[in-house]
Amino acid sequence: MRNPCFRWLCAAVFIGLVWPSTAFSLIRIGVRGGVTVDPDQVNIGLVSSIPIGVSGVLLQPNIDLGYGDNLTVVSFNLDTVYRIPMGTDSFKAYVGGGPGIAIVHGSVGSFTKTSTGANLVLGGEVRPGGFRPLSLELRVGVGSIQGLKLLCGITF
DSSP states (O other): OOOHHHHHHHHHHHHHHHSOHHHHHTOEEEEEEEEEETTTEEEEEEEEEEEOSSTTEEEEEEEEEEEETTEEEEEEEEEEEEEEOOSOSSEEEEEEEEEEEEEEEETTTTEEEEEEEEEEEEEEEEOOTTSOOEEEEEEEEEESSOSEEEEEEEEO
């Protein structure tokens, strides 16, 4: 009996080979950074935007690393956002949210804990004259994950 991970890998390779290249061109990757309140930290991270077939709705999985306040926090989020139609291609606003997991490691007392919850997201993206899109995002944690994040980034 083969390993289930091997089956998933084979399926992913098959889909990658037969999927039209235009579908892959719709997936965007970006980097971002910002600050967090409660705990007070500096954050860096990666975000991806994947259209899911409904007009204006994107799946945005992301990972952030926060450092400061004697803590290191790694956050994994699976957000779904809706792009609000603005009538222009140079600015796009979005709202959404999704589940999140935060792994918190404290340097004082040397502890590690895992927190779960959800995030509410409000953001905007601007495309200044032919340059890469720049984004600004406000995230509010609900549940036992971090309180408030302000992030800015660039998408490739």
